[in-house]
Amino acid sequence: MHKLLTRQLAKAATGSGELDLEVLLRLVSEAYIQSDSDRQRTDRSIALMIQELEQLNRGLDRTVRERTAALREREAELEEQNLRFDAALENMPHGLCMFDRNERLIVCNERYGELYGLTEEQTKRGVTLRSILEARVAAGHSPEDANKYIEERLAEVRGGEPYYAENIIRDGRVLAVNHQPMHDGGWVAIHQDITAQKRAESQIAYMARHDGLTSLANRAVLLEKMEEALARLRRHGSRFTIFMLDLDLFKTVNDSLGHPVGDELLKVVASRVAGCIRDTDTVARLGGDEFAVLATIDGDQREAAIATAGKILGAVSAPYDIEGHHLHIGTSIGIALAPEHGADVEALLRNADLALYKAKSEGRDAYRFFEDAMGVEVRTRRAHQVDLRNALTNDEFELYYQPIVDIQTRRPSSIEALIRWNHPTRGMISPADFIPLAEETGLINQIGEWVLRKACDDAMDWPADTKVSVNLSAVQFRKISPIDYFIETLREAGLPSERLELEITESVLLQGNAENVETLHRLREMGISIVLDDFGTGYSSLSYLRMFPFDKIKIDRSFVHELAKNADCAAIVSAVAGLGRSMRIGTVAEGVETEDQLLLVNAAGCTHAQGYLFGRPCPVGELAFGYAAQRPKKIMVA
């Protein structure tokens, strides 16, 4: 019997053991009803579940289709991205390689193989770093100590830190490695050939410390060496000496023979100076024709400095043979002793410079030790330089004029313009006192321009047969285009070129300056007269007279003064006048103050005379034209 029915029968039993049929039927009926609803519920829930699962299935199908499509799309994108990546990898100038955590190659580009001479086989995926390193060594593309290189490289890789290394390869190349670890334990390394960069860097480093022309140390190195020497001085008392050198007449060589010759000369000078000192001492080129020597001294410092200076003077002044030119130059040397003349770099250099300046101003080709008084002189000169510069802007210059008279007609054939400086506190200053300074500072060019312009302007008011005579310094000849400059100035003033007379000294012709001679020829072709000034005071080489057809020669006043007393002077004046006559060159006797002197120079054969007898230099407004000693000064203004 079913256990449920057994249970139902037990429940339907009455206390007396009889069966309550009504109870039993109710229980049985309830059991049927429950069974039906159980079945119905089960059926329904199973149908619903199937329905739901089918729906879910359809949804899953759809999701699978969508995701597959998305995956394919992503795959295509990845492929495209890979192509781009490959293109980027193969077109980069660096070698790139990527390794996994097991030190096996994942990817590298062709450039990587090229850098180390590796074959395709040696750089295929999965090759270990060690075998690549060994292949590099075998191909000769490793540093000298190959084993050390391999072990170091492996140790660095295993360190797991980023690093940068530069390896010098046996063939001389420098290869840089930039190593960057990745999160997964692998790494990316970029290899770059930096040979050219390294060369450029060392070149730059060399250039930063050396003079490009002479390969001597430069100023920076000199300063550094001086600091070191000062440190030694402080620690061990080791004294040292600074020599400042400035070549004499170097500018003349440069101007007359051109820069290439000048540069060659500097190189030879550099090597000669270097030959005068010990290897441990320093020669530096400070620029232009300036050199400095730092010499450590044993024994008597002053004596040793004198000996060294003497050696340098001798070496530099020995003849040079450069590109077919036989040259002579000298040098001036300023000497500062450390610690006597200064305890720091600045003071030592300044004092050596002062000594050099003194040596130069006192005749060149000599050395001078620094003295305290030099500082004062320099300060004075510096003050004068400032004044001179201001003089131009403040209009403190004036032109005075002194006639040059034709001895036969006693009329001025030309009038010489002479510059005066009307200093606000020092009064009238003569050119002898400020022209050297102007030449040194370069102000001579501006002053010269002013003189020429003013003289031409003033001459416009004079008789048409009276020329204006202007002194032209050698320095002015260095102007780039003197011809154009003269044309322009004359045009501006409106003065015909025939009325301009230029007085030059023989220094313009010194050392056979062909360019200057050429310029003089062209000026003369324009109609400008060229006068040789101060004849008799310098070399007075007759070859100058042959070199250029001067219009006049001016005989220095010292000969005229001595005419009456000194027979030699009379002879020279006669000889020069005679020479002029035979070469058809006029001769001017300077410094004629008396009628007697005039008679003498006339007798000697001079064609022209200049001096107080015919008038002192005076402002343009006081000029008299025409001269007779006994007659009133102002005769005429035509």
Next chain:
Amino acid sequence: MRVAQLSWSETAGWSTSPGERTNADLVFFFGTRKALTCGARYQELRAMYPDAHILGCSTGGQIRNHDVTDDEIAAAAIRFDATRLRVACEPALSPDRSRACGDAIGRQLAAPDLVGIFVLSDGLNVNGSELVAGIIGAVGKNVAVTGGLAGDGAEFHETLVGADGPPRKQMVAAVGFYGRAIRIGHGSAGGWDEFGPRRQITKSRGNILFEFDGEPALDLYERYLGEEEARGLPGSGLLFPLRIFDPERPDHDIVRTILAVDHDARSMTFAGDVPEGWTAQLMRGNFDRLAAGAAMAARQAVDGVGSPRDGDQLAILVSCIGRRLLMGQHTADELEATGAEFGPKIPQLGFYSYGEISPHRVSGVCELHNQTMTVTTIGEATG
């Protein structure tokens, strides 16, 4: 320990099982709401056992040995040899305050030699998960907390609970067992079968479930129950218990039973939390497998308590009302199955509940279960 079983019926009044009536330290009694409301039964028990702690509640059916009855009160009187007891009772005013209520009970019972707690809770105004969490928080995880939520047949209207007083609504009562002699075993199992797709809980608040996969939860239940059975909600909802689990811990699953539905909000209230984001799956019952589940729970409890050398043991069965609703006249199958595990010497007392309390079979943490058979065995080892 000595146990005497009692029963009460309207026609016969109180009757005891064969054997002497002894003095008792603890009495459990379970009956329908109708039978307990007047309070007379409690007074009668109090008169019989003046020194005992008396705890009882309303149910969805009383278990006495292999029988489930609706018209009798089932009770047991226990005399302990060496075990001390303490009783706590707290009002359960709303599900929001369940953790505080559990905490208050735990604090009253906590002691170093506390071994186990048996809880009887209001079945409708309590969030059982929070209540248990509150107790555990106060007494610690090593104390075995078992028991159940009172029932109200298939009506879900009002439940009654009492401790040392007549059972009343909105109460939680508990008894703590102290000392080295007491042996408490426990087991819990369902035996339900999962079916249909897994769903995600997309909207919920505490123990109120609004949506599965964006669809109102009530719609799903109504569809599965069919028009006729849907009218029996919330009771008929127990025919499809809900298995829920955190997708991060799929083996730690919990079965939830329905307490109420809101047709306007299309929501369903369960006896414990139904967290948003968790996975849910419907379950269905098969008589044989439900009975097998009950047997497994009994085995776990027996294994836990061992075999005391002398004295009696009592098995307290708390089984879900949902199981009874599904099994109908087959309900006795599961009581026979548990009885077969215990043998004839251990009496079975219990009730059909709105929620069961027992340690989880995997984690060992005490928590609220639904749709399970939960077994607590009590014995003493005095030797």
